Amino acid sequence: MRSASTSLPALPVVRRALRDFAVGAVCALAIATAAFVGVRNRELAAKQLALAERAAEAAARHHGDVPGAHAVLVGPPQPSAKYPVLRHRSVLEPGGWRVLAGARDDKLRFDAANRFDRDGSFAELLPDSRAVAAAPARGTVAVAITEPAELAPFPWLVVIGVLGLGAAVAAAGALAGTRSRVLGALAGLAALAVPPMLWGSWIAGSAILGIAGAVAAAQRAELTDRLALGMRRHRTALGFLAPAAIAMLVLVAVPFLIGIAIGFYDYHSGHWTFVGFHNFAELLSGGGHSLDDPLNFWFILGVTVVWTVVNIALHVTIGVSLALVLSRKWLRGRRVFRMLLILPWAIPNYITALMWHGMFQGEYGAINQILHKFGISDVSWFTTWAKAFAADVTTNTWLGFPFMMVVALGALETIPRELYEAASVDGASAWQRFRHITLPHLRPALGPAVALGSIWTFNMFNVIYLVSAGKPGDSTNILVTDAYRWAFERGDRYGMAAAEAALIFLVLMLWTVFGTRLVRRKEAA
Amino acid sequence: MTSTVTAKAPKTPSREDSRLARTGRNLSWRLGVPPGALAVILLCLGCSAPHDHDVVLWHSYNGAERAALEQTAAAWNAEHPDTHLVLVAVPHDAFADKISSAVPRGNGPDLFIYAQDRIGDWADAGVIEPIEFWVDDARADRFGAQTLGLMAYRGSLWGMPLALKSLALFYRSDLVATPPRTTADLRPRRDGAFAIAFANPDLYSFAPWLHGFGGRVVDDQGELAIASPEAARAMDSVRALIDGKLAPRNEENSGIATLFNAGKTATAVQGPWFIPDIASDVPWHVAPLPIIAETGKPAMPFLGAEAILMSARAHDKDAAFAVMDALTSDASALVRAKARQVVANPRAYDDPVVAADPVLSAFREQAARSVPMSNEPAMRMVWNPYRTALDNVVSGHADARAQLESLEDQVRGYAEHR
Numbered sequence: 001m002r003s004a005s006t007s008l009p010a011l012p013v014v015r016r017a018l019r020d021f022a023v024g025a026v027c028a029l030a031i032a033t034a035a036f037v038g039v040r041n042r043e044l045a046a047k048q049l050a051l052a053e054r055a056a057e058a059a060a061r062h063h064g065d066v067p068g069a070h071a072v073l074v075g076p077p078q079p080s081a082k083y084p085v086l087r088h089r090s091v092l093e094p095g096g097w098r099v100l101a102g103a104r105d106d107k108l109r110f111d112a113a114n115r116f117d118r119d120g121s122f123a124e125l126l127p128d129s130r131a132v133a134a135a136p137a138r139g140t141v142a143v144a145i146t147e148p149a150e151l152a153p154f155p156w157l158v159v160i161g162v163l164g165l166g167a168a169v170a171a172a173g174a175l176a177g178t179r180s181r182v183l184g185a186l187a188g189l190a191a192l193a194v195p196p197m198l199w200g201s202w203i204a205g206s207a208i209l210g211i212a213g214a215v216a217a218a219q220r221a222e223l224t225d226r227l228a229l230g231m232r233r234h235r236t237a238l239g240f241l242a243p244a245a246i247a248m249l250v251l252v253a254v255p256f257l258i259g260i261a262i263g264f265y266d267y268h269s270g271h272w273t274f275v276g277f278h279n280f281a282e283l284l285s286g287g288g289h290s291l292d293d294p295l296n297f298w299f300i301l302g303v304t305v306v307w308t309v310v311n312i313a314l315h316v317t318i319g320v321s322l323a324l325v326l327s328r329k330w331l332r333g334r335r336v337f338r339m340l341l342i343l344p345w346a347i348p349n350y351i352t353a354l355m356w357h358g359m360f361q362g363e364y365g366a367i368n369q370i371l372h373k374f375g376i377s378d379v380s381w382f383t384t385w386a387k388a389f390a391a392d393v394t395t396n397t398w399l400g401f402p403f404m405m406v407v408a409l410g411a412l413e414t415i416p417r418e419l420y421e422a423a424s425v426d427g428a429s430a431w432q433r434f435r436h437i438t439l440p441h442l443r444p445a446l447g448p449a450v451a452l453g454s455i456w457t458f459n460m461f462n463v464i465y466l467v468s469a470g471k472p473g474d475s476t477n478i479l480v481t482d483a484y485r486w487a488f489e490r491g492d493r494y495g496m497a498a499a500e501a502a503l504i505f506l507v508l509m510l511w512t513v514f515g516t517r518l519v520r521r522k523e524a525a
Numbered sequence: 526m527t528s529t530v531t532a533k534a535p536k537t538p539s540r541e542d543s544r545l546a547r548t549g550r551n552l553s554w555r556l557g558v559p560p561g562a563l564a565v566i567l568l569c570l571g572c573s574a575p576h577d578h579d580v581v582l583w584h585s586y587n588g589a590e591r592a593a594l595e596q597t598a599a600a601w602n603a604e605h606p607d608t609h610l611v612l613v614a615v616p617h618d619a620f621a622d623k624i625s626s627a628v629p630r631g632n633g634p635d636l637f638i639y640a641q642d643r644i645g646d647w648a649d650a651g652v653i654e655p656i657e658f659w660v661d662d663a664r665a666d667r668f669g670a671q672t673l674g675l676m677a678y679r680g681s682l683w684g685m686p687l688a689l690k691s692l693a694l695f696y697r698s699d700l701v702a703t704p705p706r707t708t709a710d711l712r713p714r715r716d717g718a719f720a721i722a723f724a725n726p727d728l729y730s731f732a733p734w735l736h737g738f739g740g741r742v743v744d745d746q747g748e749l750a751i752a753s754p755e756a757a758r759a760m761d762s763v764r765a766l767i768d769g770k771l772a773p774r775n776e777e778n779s780g781i782a783t784l785f786n787a788g789k790t791a792t793a794v795q796g797p798w799f800i801p802d803i804a805s806d807v808p809w810h811v812a813p814l815p816i817i818a819e820t821g822k823p824a825m826p827f828l829g830a831e832a833i834l835m836s837a838r839a840h841d842k843d844a845a846f847a848v849m850d851a852l853t854s855d856a857s858a859l860v861r862a863k864a865r866q867v868v869a870n871p872r873a874y875d876d877p878v879v880a881a882d883p884v885l886s887a888f889r890e891q892a893a894r895s896v897p898m899s900n901e902p903a904m905r906m907v908w909n910p911y912r913t914a915l916d917n918v919v920s921g922h923a924d925a926r927a928q929l930e931s932l933e934d935q936v937r938g939y940a941e942h943r
Binding site for chain 1: 622625629631649650651652655657658660661662665666670673674676677679680681682773774775776777779780783784838842843902905906908909913914916917920921922923935939940
């Protein structure tokens with residue numbers, strides 16, 4: 001392979017250095033901008049809240065208005081004689097007391113005074129960047145509202161200056177020699193870390209320094225040149241890939257990362273608090289529930305594993321059996337049967353789940369009607385774990401076998417007929433032909449299908465949620481339905497739900513990596 | 526699914542339109558987008574957001590209730606051309622989650638219609654706006670102190686009630702001449718039909734028995750009161766009804782309708798939403814729920830109130846309240862009552878047509894014998910664990926008292942986390 005530096009003779013060294021600097025600078029600029037906005041909003045909120053508190057306290061002591069805020073004294077509530085929840089309040093103005101009614105900010109003052117009565121002194125930032133604060137004032141409530149804050153402008157001059165300086169350092173380094181080129185890139189990009197550090201955002205500054213180090217290391221290994229060359233060579237292909245890559249980034253990678261991050265937070269009445277690994281620890285410790293309690297994570301994991309294994313075993317067995325029958329040339333109406341057997345797969349799974357849920361119902365369910373003909377009556381499908389689990393497995397088997405059947409049918413078509421003929425000549429029985437010819441040829445196709453099927457089944461929310469709904473007593477829940485219940489039925493515990501989702505991902509990743517390796521090793525043997 | 530209730534007359538093409546069309550073609554050419562695609566994009570942009578002066582209201586009404594709401598909205602729009610009311614129908618199942626996630630980010634509607642049991646939760650999370658600032662005694666007189674009390678939480682008023690909803694007893698007059706007066710009248714029938722059918726195991730359907738035995742979920746002070754001997758007796762009583770084949774086991778609302786229409790149950794404990802599910806050839810009536818024979822107290826269902834609530838991020842709160850005021854007025858209540866909604870404004874029942882409606886009368890009578898559903902945040906966490914506990918008791922797998930104690934611990938744990 002030709003070295004990248006020799007393959008780009010026409011590109012001057014300064015231009016290459018500036019190209020690498022530009023790539024690093026774009027990333028650094030994005031981080032610096034986010035840091036600037038974060039720091040600016042934090043400082044502005046603190047400033048506005050402090051101003052509102054100061055103004056409320058000044059009004060409470062009759063010291064007059066503080067510049068940038070207006071404070072008033074709100075009188076005690078005058079409840080309605082008929083409806084205790086209704087009340088009037090008045091505000092003290094130069095001309096005397098006026099009932100808070102329809103003037104500007106009256107509603108805000110009224111609500112602030114009510115909140116003070118309930119919760120005591122407070123200060124809060126409003127969505128329009130104003131702040132409101134309330135403080136006690138000898139039988140009345142001092143309520144202060146600040147003016148809207150003016151957002152500090154983006155420091156364009158600083159950014160342009162630092163960018164220019166960084167580019168000049170990178171170019172100078174490139175002109176000075178090969179070693180200096182790396183140092184120049186490092187110093188030039190590191191210069192962009194200075195403003196965030198001056199704003200007090202050490203995390204952003206460190207991230208930019210990390211980017212500078214990464215670009216310098218890549219330059220030293222000539223990785224940047226090779227990447228640039230590769231991009232130029234495969235420009236067309238990359239152009240076609242870009243939309244899908246962007247879509248994957250926005251629709252898969254970003255939500256995934258946000259989901260993982262939420263697992264480290266706790267949600268309380270509209271507020272998020274960082275709790276580290278607390279959610280994971282609560283889940284993995286069983287949350288104070290015994291191992292045989294359906295609310296214990298390990299119990300649910302056990303049910304999920306049993307659910308997956310039983311389903312996949314049934315899907316493969318039924319799918320392969322039907323594929324063997326349908327692959328017979330002598331079978332009449334093979335295409336019709338094939339189409340009919342694929343139908344369960346073609347129907348949306350939640351519709352199938354709802355249909356089966358109805359069929360398992362007590363009085364009028366089709367299953368009980370059929371069982372009644374055989375002398376079995378009044379089976380309550382969702383009153384014991386075994387029966388509810390059997391109902392879920394039946395539904396999911398109905399949904400899952402067509403996929404395995406289609407995969408097996410395709411694999412069966414590829415087995416040369418000569419192998420069977422030769423085996424027959426050698427006197428092999430039907431079972432021996434299946435064992436030594438059919439099965440080894442099916443394995444390469446079924447391996448990935450089983451891996452994929454197990455991931456789908458592991459996360460089969462619709463069947464569990466719509467058929468048994470976790471009955472009886474949450475004991476048929478699997479991890480994904482339990483995560484849903486954390487989020488929407490147990491007090492908005494989104495952090496716990498996200499942590500459980502992250503654990504599901506971890507389990508499936510381990511299964512995919514080690515399961516695939518196991519299948520490959522068996523194939524190789 | 527935005528339904529706007531005003532219509533514009535079709536326009537004939539003019540010279541101005543032709544000029545606009547040429548401008549559109551030029552713009553399409555400059556952007557390199559086919560004219561059709563550009564039109565779709567512009568249409569989407571135009572449709573995507575209501576105008577600033579619009580008041581957007583989300584609801585999950587269907588059928589006659591929706592038609593009545595649209596009629597009252599049309600009346601508002603005719604009188605207030607500058608403040609257009611836009612109704613948006615949102616599926617009920619996703620409604621609460623959409624509100625909880627959209628409003629804190631500055632999205633979502635200005636107003637929405639939902640049951641009062643989420644008030645505490647949304648008030649604590651800053652999702653809804655307190656409205657007692659605008660409400661005076663004259664407005665409150667529309668509803669009365671008890672109904673208005675359903676909208677109160679932590680000393681503030683959070684909504685204007687639209688309708689009251691509770692369970693009552695539907696009975697087939699061809700199977701029972703008069704509805705059962707007490708639960709002792711629920712006896713095995715010769716025709717094999719069930720004496721009573723209710724969706725189980727479900728706290729909402731179980732509530733009449735729970736309250737009839739003297740149990741509660743949340744007491745008057747807003748504290749959890751799940752584990753009590755009364756609640757255990759109520760659970761045992763329901764299990765006895767099912768074990769004695771007086772009531773079906775594990776039926777859902779859809780199954781109750783099938784049983785009722787097929788004459789396989791003489792009575793059904795259901796709410797006003799059950800009416801459209803009843804077959805046209807079934808002779809039916811509604812009556813208050815029977816008295817619990819063991820206690821002598823009436824079976825009292827939960828009383829829920831559907832209310833108009835204001836988003837804390839409503840862009841024009843004065844205008845939004847004016848819409849709330851209009852939609853709960855006497856005239857609007859009458860329109861909805863005629864659509865057989867059990868309206869929260871009792872003045873609608875002064876109308877002779879509404880007053881003569883036996884279904885509305887029965888539900889009003891039942892509302893007077895009911896327990897208001899708590900709007901404490903803990904209430905929201907009760908439903909699923911309670912269903913599980915009931916499931917375990919009714920199926921005979923667990924002792925009622927032990928289940929209730931474990932249930933209270935579980936819900937208390939969720940509630941304390943908040």
